[in-house]
Structure formats: structure tokens, C-alpha cells
Amino acid sequence: MLKDKVVLVTGGSKGIGRGVALGAARQGANLAINYIGDDDSAIQTVTEIKAAGGKAFALKGDVANPATASDFVQAAVEAFGRIDTLVSNAGICPFHGFLDMPHEVLLQTTQVNLLGAYYMCQAAAKQMVNQGRNKQGHSGSIIAVSSISALVGGEYQTHYTPTKAGVLSLMQSTAIALGKHGIRCNAVLPGTIETDINKDDLSDPAKRAYMASRVPLGRLGKPEDLAGPVIFLASDELAGYVTGASLLVDGGMFVNLQ
Ligand SMILES: NC(=O)C1=CN([C@@H]2O[C@H](COP(=O)(O)OP(=O)(O)OC[C@H]3O[C@@H](n4cnc5c(N)ncnc54)[C@H](O)[C@@H]3O)[C@@H](O)[C@H]2O)C=CC1
Numbered sequence: 613m614l615k616d617k618v619v620l621v622t623g624g625s626k627g628i629g630r631g632v633a634l635g636a637a638r639q640g641a642n643l644a645i646n647y648i649g650d651d652d653s654a655i656q657t658v659t660e661i662k663a664a665g666g667k668a669f670a671l672k673g674d675v676a677n678p679a680t681a682s683d684f685v686q687a688a689v690e691a692f693g694r695i696d697t698l699v700s701n702a703g704i705c706p707f708h709g710f711l712d713m714p715h716e717v718l719l720q721t722t723q724v725n726l727l728g729a730y731y732m733c734q735a736a737a738k739q740m741v742n743q744g745r746n747k748q749g750h751s752g753s754i755i756a757v758s759s760i761s762a763l764v765g766g767e768y769q770t771h772y773t774p775t776k777a778g779v780l781s782l783m784q785s786t787a788i789a790l791g792k793h794g795i796r797c798n799a800v801l802p803g804t805i806e807t808d809i810n811k812d813d814l815s816d817p818a819k820r821a822y823m824a825s826r827v828p829l830g831r832l833g834k835p836e837d838l839a840g841p842v843i844f845l846a847s848d849e850l851a852g853y854v855t856g857a858s859l860l861v862d863g864g865m866f867v868n869l870q
């Protein structure tokens with residue numbers, strides 16, 4: 613579905629970003645991976661993408677820094693000549709209570725999750741506009757990883773859920789701003805997906821069992837569960853008339869009241 617397309621994934625070294633990057637590579641895409649933290653995970657992801665037949669590189673950089681976005685897009689253009697899809701995925705969720713929330717934690721969560729998504733989407737959109745439309749009239753696709761948490765709250769996520777609502781809103785507004793340029797903007801809203809972000813939280817067997825019991829499909833999510841929905845939204849062939857949309861990928865958790 614993505615043969616020779618150039619797909620950029622922020623936070624692509626681990627978890628959901630890695631699952632999406634590997635899925636896109638299996639569909640024929642070439643990958644640019646942004647990440648922070650340990651280099652080994654990034655090297656391993658790039659190695660696996662290459663083993664799947666794709667071209668790939670990883671570039672370390674903090675998405676909270678606006679310069680990271682332009683550097684990342686520029687590196688992708690230098691490596692592959694153009695860009696087709698941005699998956700804005702990098703995010704953090706340091707669980708913490710509300711009444712004693714440290715200002716630093718609130719600030720960093722907002723800077724990484726919301727401002728980081730903004731900078732990346734803006735840098736990618738500028739490049740897509742400059743490239744112009746292809747023969748089918750498309751210039752590119754931007755997909756932001758929001759969350760079920762854009763729609764519902766969390767006691768220890770008062771700093772986090774507003775960033776995910778913000779990312780969803782960002783895709784709605786950029787869909788309007790960029791539609792005239794042939795750029796589609798959509799959001800995926802994962803439920804609870806087992807990754808490093810919630811390793812500690814889910815290490816309590818009772819909490820893990822409770823979260824799983826909330827899911828009508830009977831299990832917590834895996835990073836690869838996001839690959840299909842993202843590939844669908846990235847594909848002009850499958851989703852060429854889809855913009856400003858949001859897709860819950862939560863095993864049915866959101867609708868499960870009782
Ligand atoms: N795991 C879950 O249950 C859910 C996760 N999400 C969202 O999915 C996204 C990915 O999360 P996971 O894969 O679960 O987490 P993870 O911790 O497994 O992976 C996070 C990735 O983001 C990168 N990253 C973190 N901070 C960064 C920064 N400042 N600059 C650049 N890269 C940075 C890391 O290097 C890593 O590659 C996040 O935006 C998260 O909010 C949304 C809903 C549910």
C-alpha cells in the first residue's frame with residue numbers, strides 16, 4: 613500500500629512508533645525515524661526495517677525543540693528526495709497526582725506531546741506544500757497519535773489528557789488549513805497499548821487485569837495494532853478523501869460503559 617513512499621515517524625524507536633514504522637516498511641515504505649533516549653532501540657528498529665527490504669535512518673532529537681522538526685524533515689528530504697507521510701507519535705506520560713503536580717512535569721509533558729506535535733506537523737506541511745501535488749492531486753498525509761485520553765480523563769493524567777485532546781484538535785484545524793494544499797490530517801486514538809510508557813503502571817497485576825477487563829475484545833493492545841489504521845490513513849488510494857477524522861484503536865474500550 614505504501615510502495616516507495618517516504619514515511620517519517622517521531623518516537624519511532626520503540627513502542628507504537630516502532631510498530632507503525634515496521635508495518636509501513638512491510639508495505640514498501642522508506643522510513644525516517646526520530647527518537648530520544650537509548651540509541652540501541654533506534655539501531656534495532658532501523659536494522660529490522662532494512663531486513664524487511666526498506667530503506668531507513670534514525671535521527672536523534674527532542675521534539676520539544678522546534679529545530680528538531682526542521683532538521684528531521686530536511687534529513688528525510690536529503691535521504692529520500694521528498695516526504696509523503698508524517699506520523700507524529702512521540703510522547704510521554706509520567707503518571708502523577710493533580711494536587712501536587714510539579715510544574716516541570718506539566719511543562720515537559722505539554723512541550724513534548726503538544727508543542728512537539730505542532731512543530732513537527734508544521735515542518736512537514738511546509739515541505740509538502742513546497743513539493744506540490746502528485747499526479748493524483750495529493751501532497752501528503754499527516755497522522756497524529758492522539759489517544760482515547762483525548763475523550764476521557766485519568767486521575768494521574770491531568771497534565772497528559774489535555775495534550776492528547778490538543779493533538780486531536782490540531783489535526784482538525786490543520787485539516788482545514790492544509791486541505792487546499794492537498795494535505796490530509798487525521799488522528800488515531802489508541803486505547804491502552806502495552807509499551808514502556810505504561811510498564812510501571814501496568815506492573816500491578818490488579819491494575820493490568822482491570823484495564824484488560826475494560827476491553828470488549830478481551831486483551832490490551834500491542835504496538836502492531838496501530839500499524840493497519842496508520843497505513844490506511846497514510847494511503848492516498850485507501851483514504852484519499854479522509855481528512856479531519858479520528859479513529860479509535862482501543863479494542864472497544866471507549867464504548868464499554870457496562
Ligand atoms: N501506550 C499506550 O497505551 C498509549 C500511547 N499513546 C501515545 O502513543 C505515543 C507513543 O507512546 P508509546 O509507544 O506507548 O511509548 P514508548 O515510551 O514505548 O515510546 C515513546 C517513543 O517516543 C520517543 N520520545 C519520547 N520523548 C521524546 C522526545 N522528547 N523527543 C523525541 N522522541 C521522544 C521515545 O524515544 C520512543 O521512541 C505517545 O504519544 C503516547 O501518548 C496513546 C494512547 C495509548
Ligand SMILES: C[C@H](O)[C@@H]1OC(=O)[C@H](O)[C@@H]1O
Binds near residue numbers: 758760802809813
Ligand atoms: C500511558 C497510558 O497507559 C495510556 O496512555 C494513554 O493515552 C491511554 O489513556 C492509556 O492510559
